[in-house]
Amino acid sequence: MSGREERNILLVGVGGQGTILTSKILSQGLVDLGYDVKMSEIHGMAQRGGSVSTQIKYGRKIYAPNIGPGEADLLVAFEKAEALRWFPWLRKGGILVLDPREIYPVPVLTGEATYPENVVESLSAVVENLRVIEAAKVANELGSPRSQNMVLLGALVSLLGLEGAAWKDLVARFVPPKARDVNLLAFERGAALAMR
Amino acid sequence: MKPVLLSGDEAVARGAFEAGCAVAAAYPGTPSTEILENLARYENVWCQWGSNEKVALEIALGASIGGARALAAMKHVGLNVAADPLLSMGYAGVNGGLVVVSADDPGCHSSQNEQDNRLYAPLAKVAMVEPSDSEECRTYIRAAFDLSEAFDTPVLFRMTTRVCHSKSLVVPGVPRDPAMKPYVRNTGKFALLPTVARVRHRLVEEKLLALEEYANTSPLNRIEWGASREVGIITSGIAYQHAREVFGDGASYLKLGLTFPLPSKLIRTFARSVSRLYVIEEGEPYLETKVRLLGFDCIGKELVPLCGELDAGILRAAFLPQPSPAGQKEDAPALPVAPPRPPVLCAGCPHRGFYAALGRRKKSVVGVGDIGCYGLGVNPPLEGFDYSICMGSSFSSAIGFSRALAQRGDARKVFAILGDSTFFHSGIPGLVDAVHLGANVCCCILDNRITAMTGHQETPGTARDLMGNEVVPVDVVALVKATGLPEERIRVVDPLDLAATGAAMDEAIAAQGPFVIVSRRPCVLLKDVAKSFEGQWCEVDQELCRQCRQCLKIGCPAIASKEGRIVIDDPVLCTGCGLCMQVCPFGAIRKGGSAR
Ligand code: SF4
Ligand code: SF4
Ligand code: SF4
Numbered sequence: 001m002s003g004r005e006e007r008n009i010l011l012v013g014v015g016g017q018g019t020i021l022t023s024k025i026l027s028q029g030l031v032d033l034g035y036d037v038k039m040s041e042i043h044g045m046a047q048r049g050g051s052v053s054t055q056i057k058y059g060r061k062i063y064a065p066n067i068g069p070g071e072a073d074l075l076v077a078f079e080k081a082e083a084l085r086w087f088p089w090l091r092k093g094g095i096l097v098l099d100p101r102e103i104y105p106v107p108v109l110t111g112e113a114t115y116p117e118n119v120v121e122s123l124s125a126v127v128e129n130l131r132v133i134e135a136a137k138v139a140n141e142l143g144s145p146r147s148q149n150m151v152l153l154g155a156l157v158s159l160l161g162l163e164g165a166a167w168k169d170l171v172a173r174f175v176p177p178k179a180r181d182v183n184l185l186a187f188e189r190g191a192a193l194a195m196r
Numbered sequence: 197m198k199p200v201l202l203s204g205d206e207a208v209a210r211g212a213f214e215a216g217c218a219v220a221a222a223y224p225g226t227p228s229t230e231i232l233e234n235l236a237r238y239e240n241v242w243c244q245w246g247s248n249e250k251v252a253l254e255i256a257l258g259a260s261i262g263g264a265r266a267l268a269a270m271k272h273v274g275l276n277v278a279a280d281p282l283l284s285m286g287y288a289g290v291n292g293g294l295v296v297v298s299a300d301d302p303g304c305h306s307s308q309n310e311q312d313n314r315l316y317a318p319l320a321k322v323a324m325v326e327p328s329d330s331e332e333c334r335t336y337i338r339a340a341f342d343l344s345e346a347f348d349t350p351v352l353f354r355m356t357t358r359v360c361h362s363k364s365l366v367v368p369g370v371p372r373d374p375a376m377k378p379y380v381r382n383t384g385k386f387a388l389l390p391t392v393a394r395v396r397h398r399l400v401e402e403k404l405l406a407l408e409e410y411a412n413t414s415p416l417n418r419i420e421w422g423a424s425r426e427v428g429i430i431t432s433g434i435a436y437q438h439a440r441e442v443f444g445d446g447a448s449y450l451k452l453g454l455t456f457p458l459p460s461k462l463i464r465t466f467a468r469s470v471s472r473l474y475v476i477e478e479g480e481p482y483l484e485t486k487v488r489l490l491g492f493d494c495i496g497k498e499l500v501p502l503c504g505e506l507d508a509g510i511l512r513a514a515f516l517p518q519p520s521p522a523g524q525k526e527d528a529p530a531l532p533v534a535p536p537r538p539p540v541l542c543a544g545c546p547h548r549g550f551y552a553a554l555g556r557r558k559k560s561v562v563g564v565g566d567i568g569c570y571g572l573g574v575n576p577p578l579e580g581f582d583y584s585i586c587m588g589s590s591f592s593s594a595i596g597f598s599r600a601l602a603q604r605g606d607a608r609k610v611f612a613i614l615g616d617s618t619f620f621h622s623g624i625p626g627l628v629d630a631v632h633l634g635a636n637v638c639c640c641i642l643d644n645r646i647t648a649m650t651g652h653q654e655t656p657g658t659a660r661d662l663m664g665n666e667v668v669p670v671d672v673v674a675l676v677k678a679t680g681l682p683e684e685r686i687r688v689v690d691p692l693d694l695a696a697t698g699a700a701m702d703e704a705i706a707a708q709g710p711f712v713i714v715s716r717r718p719c720v721l722l723k724d725v726a727k728s729f730e731g732q733w734c735e736v737d738q739e740l741c742r743q744c745r746q747c748l749k750i751g752c753p754a755i756a757s758k759e760g761r762i763v764i765d766d767p768v769l770c771t772g773c774g775l776c777m778q779v780c781p782f783g784a785i786r787k788g789g790s791a792r
Contacts, residue, residue, distance in 0.1 A: 014537065027363060031201055038329075039201070040362040042305050049753050050539030064441040065329075065362035065434075068509030085534035105537035109756045110577050110748050116532035125529055145768065 006059025007160070008067045012086040013078030014103045016048035018149035023054040025153060025174050029165035030058045040065040049106070051082060076156055078135075078148065079103050080119045087123065095129040097156060097194075099148065101136035131159065131194065138189050144179065147186035154190025199365040204355055207330040207366050208269075208297060209234035211337035215293070216374030217241055217267050219259035221252035223621065224650040225271030226306040227360035228299035232269055233653075236662050240374060243663060247656050248587075248621040249274035253281045253296060257350075260294035261386055263377035265341050269297040272313045273586065277622070279316070285350045286321040287396040288386050289403075292377050293344035295337060296322075297353045299360050302478050303505030308567070308586060310503070312479035317352050317456035321400050323407055324352040324456035325416060326433040330364040336453055338369070339416060343454075345377075347407050352456070356478065358434045358505070408457035416453030419466055422446050428470025430463065430483055430494075434506070439476045441508040442515065458486045467492040474499075474515070478506040541572050543754035544729060544771030546644055546717035548573075549691035551580040552750045552775060553698040554611060560705050561638075564597060566590040566614035566623075569649045569719075570642050573613075577751045581613055588622025590614045595626070595635040602636065609705045613640045616672060617647040617655040624675065631679040631710050638704035638711040642691070643672055644719040652722060676712050691715040694778040720771055732772030733788045736762050740784035747776040747785065 009026070013019045020041055027039045035058040042053065055067045067089060075090045076097045077083030083098045090096055100120055107113035124130045135151035150171060157167055168184055175183045202210065208231050212220065220243045222232040236243035246252030249270040259266035270278060275298045282296060298316070301307040317324035325340045327333045333355070340351040384392055411417060427447040431439045436451050450466040452458070467473050467487065475484040475496035484496035499514040500506065541548050551573045554561060563581030565571055566589060573580035585593065594612035601608060612630075614623045619641050630637050647653040654660055656670040676686055685707060687700035697715065704711040718725045736747075736755075741762050747755055748762070754770035756763060764770050767788065777785040 015539065027201055031199070031365065036365065037201060038362055038364045040358060042357065042361060048542050049537070051537040062364070063437040064508045065358055065364065065437065066507055068507045071509065081534045081537070084531055085537075087531065104756055104758075105535055106540045106751050106753055107538070107576075108535050109753065110751060111745075111757065112576060113535040115535060119532060122529065122531050126531060 006057055006062060007073050008071050009056045009074045009076065009156070009160075010053060010067050010072040010086060010089050011056070011076045011078070012051070012053045012082045014082065015050045015052050017052075017078045018146065019052055019054050019078060021174060022149045022153050023056055025167075025170050026156070027056055028174075029157070029162065029167055029170055030056070032165045032170075033162065035059060036062045038062045038065040051085060053086065074156065074160065076152055078152065081105075081116060083123060084116060084119060087127075090127065093128060095131060095159060096123065096127045097131045097133055097152065097159065098123065099133055099135045099152065101134075101148070131155070133190065133193050135190060138193070139186055142182055142186055142189070144182040144186065147179065147183045150175070150183045150186035151190035151193070154187040154192075155194035158191040158194040197368045199367050201363045202330045202366045203230065203361055203363045204327065204330050204333045204359040205230035205361070206234045207333035208337050208353070208355070209238070210366065210368060211334035212267050212295070212341075213238040213241060214334070214369050214371045215338040215341040216265050216372045217295075217341065218264040218292070218374050218376070219256060220244075220267040220269070221246045221255040222269040223247070223249045223252050223274055224647050224653040225249075225274050225299070226650055227301060227357045228269045228271045228274075228297060228355075229650045229653065230360070231297060232662065235267075245653055245655075245662050249278040250281060253278040256296070257281055257285050257294060260290045260292045260350075261379075262291070263379045264292040265374065266292060267295045267297065270299070271307065272298055272300040272311050273307060273309065275313055275316060277587070279320075282316070282322070282350065282352075283320045284388055287393055287400055288388055289348035290344055290350055291379065293341035294350040295340045295344060295353050296350055297355060300354065300356045300479070302356055305357055310479070312482065313352070314354055314455060314482045315480060317354075320350075320352070321404060322350045322352050322456070323347060323454070324354055326354045326453060326455050327359060328433050328436045328451070328453075329359065330362070330366045332453065333359065334366050334369070336416065338372075347403055347410070349403060349407070354433070354455070356434050404457050408459065411454045411457055411459035412461040414454045414459070417459050417462055418451050418453075419462070420449040420451060422448040424448070425470045427472050427474065428466055429474045429476055430466065430487060431476045432483060433478065435477045438506055438508045438511055442511045452483065455483070458483070460490055463487060463490055463492075467494075476500055476511065538575060539572060540575070540751060540753055541569065542720055543752050543769050544720040544773040545569070546691045546715070546719070547642055548578070548750055548752060549694060549697060549717075549773075549775050550640070550642055550715045551578040552779060553691070553694055553701055554580055555749070556698060557701055557705065560608055561611050561701075562597075562601065562608045564590045564594045564610060564612045566618050568615040568618055568642075568647075569644075570613060570615055575751075577749045581611075588614065588618055588626060591623050591626030591630055591637070591639050594637045594639075595630055595633060598636045609636065609638055611638045611640055611701075611704070613642060615648070616641060616643040616645065616657050619672065620656045620670070627676065627712070628679055631681045634709050636709055638701075638713060640713045640715060641672055641676075643714055643716045646719050646722060648719040648721065652719070673714055676714070681710060681712060685710065686712045686714070688714045688716055691717055692773055692775055694775065720773075729771040729773075733767040733770040734764055734772050734774065734777060734785050735788045736764055737784050737786060740782055742782050742784070744781060746779050746781060750775055750779060752776060
């Protein structure tokens with residue numbers, strides 16, 4: 001844990017994209033690596049489609065479970081517009097991992113709001129460390145749109161240099177048995193993408 | 197045992213099991229729901245949903261009187277419903293330990309207010325315990341059961357969203373033997389007639405003095421001396437974690453876990469030993485008021501916000517002003533704005549059909565809403581109702597609302613809307629009065645066979661209970677009929693049949709006086725229901741579509757206008773419910789095959 005005592009990771013996306021499962025696997029891996037870990041998620045609405053976030057903090061000793069504006073070392077956006085919404089949570093010098101996939105919220109569908117343009121370009125003008133990972137595209141290529149989250153998990157494990165844990169065993173343990181192989185593949189593809 | 201990552205709710209369940217809790221009841225409510233769901237997985241704990249929080253607490257208090265350790269769990273507003281038994285149990289005391297979990301929601305993540313239920317403890321004259329992380333949830337709930345029996349008091353176990361829904365490391369303990377207390381008839385304690393209550397009140401006041409003595413030395417209240425005694429912080433619950441994060445090992449802390457009665461001696465000792473005293477707490481100035489009453493000046497609510505959820509950043513900005521660390525490159529250009537993304541009714545949700553039919557009758561109806569998934573129908577484009585206040589208030593408040601409309605010569609029919617779970621919770625008395633008083637109200641029960649919003653918990657209408665046993669499903673329509681409302685004023689419809697639902701609504705509008713519509717179709721997120729939709733979707737025929745956008749007015753997330761075309765481009769999201777087909781005036785939407 002070079003220099004600083006703790007790391008803050010914020011995963012944001014749209015309800016139904018699997019951010020919570022991703023954070024569960026990630027936190028368990030961090031526990032296995034011997035860190036103190038706190039993970040905070042706000043859920044309660046069963047419906048799909050709202051903006052969601054889960055927060056993970058790890059280090060030697062963690063107190064507050066939640067991450068405030070300007071405090072995230074790593075912001076992982078599972079959807080493009082969510083990267084914009086949560087951008088203020090990223091600390092100066094932090095890394096933004098962004099999947100450029102678009103999911104239109106209902107106000108956009110009904111024409112009350114518009115979906116922003118040039119999101120990646122605008123963010124890259126502002127964020128020092130921007131990594132675009134086309135996770136949804138990779139998951140589609142694998143024939144399994146739902147494994148977008150495992151592509152991103154693979155990417156962020158390699159970005160954070162956390163290869164020490166038995167990640168593949170954890171993925172296998174947490175995903176449904178019939179989707180295991182494709183999710184493991186998704187994880188590998190994500191790790192490889194981030195290394196480039 | 198090896199440490200495991202548990203949420204506060206999961207840790208409460210673990211701790212209650214370890215404490216030998218034998219009976220537990222709850223009504224689902226965010227952020228408390230997972231407590232009972234998890235406790236039900238342990239051996240030897242009888243766990244059930246009550247039809248509301250009052251019933252749940254009364255199941256638990258009966259078990260306590262009978263000699264079992266018992267727990268009731270609810271969200272903060274649920275404790276308002278259960279306040280009646282709580283306040284009287286304060287007088288009666290317990291036999292087996294009784295713990296009442298209140299899960300508060302500062303920040304209103306999924307609630308209609310952010311009331312601070314710590315204020316209930318002095319009102320109810322019951323002991324209160326507040327954990328600040330998952331391990332404390334486990335150990336403190338064990339302590340709460342012991343405290344309850346040692347001091348003959350129910351214990352209010354007060355949590356907040358961030359404690360309930362954050363995961364941190366817990367070391368599971370060895371379960372205690374669930375030994376039952378003997379049951380002996382004791383009317384002088386448990387039959388709260390006025391003569392008994394007067395005596396009990398005196399005893400309660402004495403008990404509270406003894407409890408306060410104990411609070412001064414209880415391990416739940418501890419001083420953590422820091423490197424300096426310059427700054428001393430009195431705090432409890434999640435606020436302790438935020439304070440530690442911001443002030444670190446430099447400051448000293450009085451961390452309170454047994455927070456009613458508050459330990460006067462301990463507070464005095466601490467306050468006298470530090471140069472500057474801060475009180476850091478979320479919500480009301482509960483600790484601060486006590487500190488000031490004891491004659492100490494402190495800094496509290498003038499710097500710590502009264503409204504909303506607390507976090508380390510807020511404390512940092514309040515106490516250690518410095519430029520905000522947010523932002524990236526210097527002179528960065530402004531970013532585009534993210535569009536709002538409110539939660540919406542799922543694609544294929546049965547409630548959407550009900551609101552689509554109601555929306556076509558907007559001129560002749562006013563909607564009154566309630567708490568549940570269908571509450572999302574207030575937003576555009578559905579705009580299905582005008583107000584919603586609290587659980588079960590739609591039918592009853594509609595009685596008064598319709599009266600007021602009539603008085604001002606407004607002829608619109610009031611449609612009061614609630615779900616099956618809410619109907620069982622507290623809608624039934626409103627229905628009884630609407631029928632009995634002849635109110636000009638159409639009471640609509642949106643029966644999706646489950647408590648959907650909190651994550652699909654069984655209702656009294658379900659044939660299965662929380663523990664998986666087969667039980668008698670209570671019949672909503674039979675209950676309606678039992679009010680004596682004539683059959684011609686009761687309609688049961690499939691909300692995804694727009695014509696039939698609309699016809700029932702027209703009848704209700706035409707009829708003077710009470711009318712009931714039961715809109716019946718299960719939630720699409722239920723596993724077996726979702727299965728039946730697999731491989732079904734609808735598609736738009738671009739040749740026939742005339743871009744009239746009628747189909748977008750039902751607010752289904754699966755149908756969109758993209759690059760100038762109306763499309764259903766995600767066959768996984770679309771359930772093929774056929775609602776958009778029914779609203780398209782040009783027959784441009786049709787069912788897709790199952791072979792894509
Ligand atoms: S969870 Fe069920 S009831 Fe709630 S919005 Fe989704 S489909 Fe409708
Ligand atoms: S059939 Fe139409 S209304 Fe139903 S889920 Fe599909 S797009 Fe939505
Ligand atoms: S309602 Fe029918 S015709 Fe109108 S926009 Fe929708 S699909 Fe096209």
